[in-house]
Amino acid sequence: MREALAWAAAGRGTVHELFVGESTEDRHAELIDAARETGVRVSPLTDKAVASLSETVTPQGIVAVCDLVEVPLADALDGRPKLVTVLAGISDPGNAGTVTRVADAAGADAVIFAGGTVDPHNGKAVRASAGSVFHLPVARVSTVDEALVACRAAGLRVVAADGYAEADVDGAADNGELDGPTAWVFGSEAHGLDAEVLAAVDASLRVPIHGAAESLNLATAAAVCLYASARRHRIG
Amino acid sequence: MREALAWAAAGRGTVHELFVGESTEDRHAELIDAARETGVRVSPLTDKAVASLSETVTPQGIVAVCDLVEVPLADALDGRPKLVTVLAGISDPGNAGTVTRVADAAGADAVIFAGGTVDPHNGKAVRASAGSVFHLPVARVSTVDEALVACRAAGLRVVAADGYAEADVDGAADNGELDGPTAWVFGSEAHGLDAEVLAAVDASLRVPIHGAAESLNLATAAAVCLYASARRHRIG
Known part of the structure; x- marks a missing residue:
């Protein structure tokens, strides 16, 4: 409020x-x-x-x-964004809202709700965002591909968070791979990202699992990824 | 199961x-x-x-x-632990379970449920942990102080996650402050950590907020803190 x-x-x-x-x-x-x-x-x-x-x-x-909080995709990506979050097919409103909150905290320039992702005006998503849908530009597009094309045109390297990726986010941070403008793509907790999305991105990275856990939940994985980018952007 | x-x-x-x-x-x-x-x-x-x-x-x-998953505190801290998570007064079972899952993923050696923290056998906590209560030693003690004393005796530096701290986790990681064995102390999402707990720790660190969000939720903040330690331990 x-x-x-x-x-x-x-x-x-x-x-x-x-x-x-x-x-x-x-x-x-x-x-x-x-x-x-x-x-x-x-x-x-x-x-x-x-x-x-x-x-x-x-x-x-x-x-x-x-009014609706949504802005046109071109407006959300205006002004040389350095860090953008793409929600790809995240139907759970609590997850979409919580990742929006994490993106805001990590200093993202925009959040794009893409593909089958819940409406950013969904009451539960707004509440889970703890007000963050009002803090940074939120755009909505009907396909993930449209989001990725626009991110690339805005000068962003497109990186998927994927639990099955070979490379991990710590290694990528150390290699300088996250130093430039980056769009992180997150999929649904239940299904991950579609094969065609994974084929369309510039790189896929996983959060390393050091213990016996099978995975992290979506919001905690997004926190590790987005804060890795934020850290590199502030060093560089 | x-x-x-x-x-x-x-x-x-x-x-x-x-x-x-x-x-x-x-x-x-x-x-x-x-x-x-x-x-x-x-x-x-x-x-x-x-x-x-x-x-x-x-x-x-x-x-x-x-059987109960709980082990005695001395057993949980046996064998030169490098990374321990202390839950201090976290009454919400979903939060306690999710932080346990993050601790497991980050490679923590033990999780200590201290003070007014929910019972680790609470069904909702077990489910939120996604099985992690079975993966790493879980101890329960009635006061936070008892947990901190035991952690220090086990050679761990005790660090509180506190949204109001002056120093932040990125700076501490860069300074080498997280290179040694560390016990992270997390408080409840609603009330944070008691003043007496903050007075008893070796350092307090906040997760930096780069955007307009007021805070992160507990599990995402814990992910940033615990993964910062894990990263330093693997470099060092």
Whole structure:
């Protein structure tokens, strides 16, 4: 909510209206004042009505009506991006949102929701992102290929995170392979990346597994990959 | 399940019995054979009875009765550990299990469930660990202090992951601070680490936030920290 107001204040979109439950007005006083100051209409409703507007099991008693956060792909990749995250066929909204949060924390310039990936406006994805969908440009395209072509045209080297890859992310970081502008492509936790996506990328890297675990979950693997890039970008 | 049988086969504990639902026997044929081969009694039950033994919403139709996975703290820290994970007051079973999985993947020698941390046998924690509670020694102690004293006695430098720390994990890795044996201490996602824990550790480090995100979730932050140590240990 705070993130949505900051996003609107930065001129990146509009918060049209805030609906507040009668019993939660006091708790949200600061947010309500901030909204009114920026010209957002605040409408009190019954708690039940606000809860019915919200999709969550434990509603917070406050709901904002915003513009869509999505921007055109060309806009998301404008301005020489150094680090981009491509979500390729990630249908689980919690995973898509959490990886968006990690991308934001690692300083990514954009996140592209591609192929069968969940809608970035999905309530669970927005919540799992902890506001990050409002922090960095989010684009959505119908095919992964379209995302990869655009990333390459924007000067990014396209790297797939793949648990079965031969090369690993530590070795690639040491070799200087992650020093340039990079687009990381992540697939679904259940199915990984399609063979045609793996054939289309410039390189595939795995997170090394040093112990007996079979794998990492998607968000923790993405954290290792994106922070490896961030580290190299800050050294270089 | 497979992990529990492997754990028993390695002589680290015993699987006493396997209960299998009547309609899922075919699906689990391989596991049932593996269990019988190692002398585990396999008992068919009705699907409903197996579901009632399981705590999950979508039961798999198979339940194992095992020894406790916990080992005494001294055993967990035996043999010059290089990387240990201390869970300090992590009451959320999903978080405790996921961090255990990350610790396993990063090659940690042990995980210590300390203070108010959930029981490592909690069904949700075991499932979130994806079998990792069976892969590496897991100890449980009632106070965080006891864990820190034992870690230091085992030659480990004790480092807290703290979002408010001044120094960050990348700088520490570059300075060689993570080259030696290290025990990482992680607190709850909601409350972080107690002031007395922060006062008792040798250093506190944060994961750098390069973008606008306020923080990372616990498992992704732990992945960045533990993999930074793993990377340094493999270089050194």
